[in-house]
Amino acid sequence: MSVFCSSQRFQVLTTGVLCAFLNSSCASPAPKTAVVPPNIGPDSVVQVAAGPGYARSRTYKFFWGRHYRKEWATPVPVRVFNLSTVVPGGLTPVQAGGSFQTKNLRLVDRNGVEYVLRSVDKDATKALPVRLQDGVIGRLMKDQTSVIHPYGAFIVPVLANAAGVYHTNPILGYLGDDPVLGKFRQDYANALYLLEERPDGDQSTVRSFGQSAKVQSSRKVFTNLVASARYHVDARQYLRSRLFDMWLGDWSRREDQWRWASFPTPDSSTRYQAIPRDRDHAFFKFDDGLLTHIIGWVKTNYQSFHKNIRLADVEGLNRAARPMDKSLLVYLSAEDFQQVADSMRQSLTNDVIRRSLQVWPPEVYALSGEEFTEKLRSRRDQLPAVAAKFYELLARDVEIPGTEEPERFVIEPAGVGQVRISVYRAVQKQAPTLIGQRVFNAHDTRSIKLFGLGGNDVFEINGLPDARIAIGLYDGAGQDTIRQQTPPATTSNRITLYNSNDGNTVEVGKAIQVKDYQPAANEFDGTGWLLRHRLY
Structure with missing residues (x-):
């Protein structure tokens, strides 16, 4: 859900204040999405800006934040997806989906392996009543998509692999008016997407999912966990994933943001390991505008990706995942937390950070590379202190089911x-x-x-x-x-x-x-x- 969905009353007040300053700014149209490139063909490369409409005036940005507007508005070279050839044998669309923000399309290859197209641009206005979607509040919600780095998800695989965390492997591409879309053509053609494996079912050939023969949803896994102690989660591996979330500044880690690789054990039990998915809120940059900064005081879970992780912010950063954390980490000691944090700090070397950022197009690296290098290095060195604070928060009031x-x-x-x-x-x-x-x-x-x-x-x-x-x-x-x-x-x-x-x-x-x-x-x-x- 959008960063503004739970703050509508506050928005109405601040919108009125802003309009007094900006006059016609509030009446401007909603940000444009990616522009349709001319004369595209399969297996070609086109120049596309993920969200040119997020570019705003200096005055507007003073109130509503600079965010990642330059990254959204900068054209980058993008591969054109041809669904018939993007993987051997091609992909067939089977199901539309997505949340209030992201538009998803599930696809399947000739062997039954599932993939998902996830829109790079977001639109959280569908969470609003219809009467508000095209109004001032709707436009502000759409505009605040710029708090998300449009290409942040693509640096995660290199970092996650070094950290020992499971991950998807997104590929950036532009999907034109591909006839293979069939009945989904009108809603999904001519947009910028990331294409990635869908972590579900038999993933025995996918190393980044642990080569598990059975990947399951959180609903299924938690149902099993409360049914019998024969099912259990690898707590240290889950902790590693959670510290990785904090390092990336990813505060939206509720239960549905996870899948679980299952493995049989010699005593006929089942061990689950966490597969994080959906990095939409990693590298969040929200509090760099006057009004968004004020909103951040109220909504303390809207944690921005700064150079330093303030220990006072660790509780808000982890609020969405708190029920999971309390259940799954309950038997780990303070020493366990420190061991995992120290291991990650040593694994996430400067060279790993450098290589991860090299996956960006040069145009994006020129805008974000130096900033991300500095922040990722600094936040990495804070992991032991963050882990200690995380343990302290969870140890205060304990629940053992x-x-x-x-x-x-x-x-x-x-x-x-x-x-x-x-x-x-x-x-x-x-x-x-x-x-x-x-x-x-x-x-x-x-x-x-x-x-x-x-x-x-x-x-x-x-x-x-x-x-x-x-x-x-x-x-x-x-x-x-x-x-x-x-x-x-x-x-x-x-x-x-x-x-x-x-x-x-x-x-x-x-x-x-x-x-x-x-x-x-x-x-x-x-x-x-x-x-x-x-x-x-």
């Missing part, structure tokens, strides 16, 4: 100010297996919540941890057992059992507080847990 199967949660002291949480898979007729374990320190953590979700779970309290950490036990669905081993009578603690009274067995001493409660929709079971991830 079970699954729809039975689990055994073990809570025990681990020293002064420390508590150890261990979670085991406890399916009948199978030996208990450790799902995850972590020692929490009161210096970092103020609360821990354990969610049983489904199954007949066991919450086992072995001694009472330090009272500086509040611990909540949420039984969820199923008939659970909550027991305290040799409970001391008076030891101070802050453990609370939230008992839904659906047939649980409670064997705890007076030191444990028990509260009757009605579970919230996103606390009760696996289906409810998916609500937290906007996937149900």
Whole structure:
């Protein structure tokens, strides 16, 4: 969704102020998209500007930002896509799609491998009511596409490969009035696109997707994660991807921005590794205008790609992915975060950065090359500090979910100010297996919540941890057992059992507080847990 979609009231106010200064500027037509080059043919190269209409006056830019307007307005040499020959055997369009901003077209080759055309130019006005789309607010929303670097996605593969992060491999091209488009011809002809592999299904031949034979959506993966502990995410690999996001300044990393490479393990489980997709908001440049700077104070997740990553901005930078981060990184320690960050900092060398920027046309490099070189180097060197802040934010209030199967949660002291949480898979007729374990320190953590979700779970309290950490036990669905081993009578603690009274067995001493409660929709079971991830 557009950077302005959730700020419409604010826009109306600022638009009125701006119009008083600019008179006719607000009445100007919406920015033009790429100009149709004359006399194009298959396998030719044409000069195309991604968005010539984003060029604006000095006064307009003072209020609404310089952004990447020069990059959008500069013509560059672009290959013309011929769908019959762009890959061996050609591509056949099969399905139109896209979000409020990006126009997508799914294609398939002769072997059934899927690709996607994604429009370089964006148009977020479709998120508005029809009556507003052609008005002042609609034009401002369209104009703010210039906060995105039109060619930013093309430098990512070299960087991601060095960082050990999976990635797509976009190719820039111009699609003319190709007859192969068929019924999609009117809506998709004569525009600038990136063409890339679609991370789905059998990708065993694609190295940048881990050569996984089964790539799945976030909806499918998270459904499996809450169904059974036999499914798990490679947390360190996901952390590497998330730190890479922060390095690029990519703040729009909600669940649908990911696909997952799956791999069978020797114990008949499934391990998932993250495949980031859609780099539309990487290298975001928003706060270089008076009014956009003010909006950035209100919408703190609109983080711009600066030379320095301010530690105070790390929370806003990661707000969209916070539900995922809290679930998938819950068992990693501060040392894990530092090890991954140090590894990435060493891998992302100056030479890697230089080679990544060389994929740009010379015209684009002349405008952005020096700026990006400086910023990428500086932000790389900050990765350890950013990782430490990221850990600090996630460690403050922790949530540990079970699954729809039975689990055994073990809570025990681990020293002064420390508590150890261990979670085991406890399916009948199978030996208990450790799902995850972590020692929490009161210096970092103020609360821990354990969610049983489904199954007949066991919450086992072995001694009472330090009272500086509040611990909540949420039984969820199923008939659970909550027991305290040799409970001391008076030891101070802050453990609370939230008992839904659906047939649980409670064997705890007076030191444990028990509260009757009605579970919230996103606390009760696996289906409810998916609500937290906007996937149900």
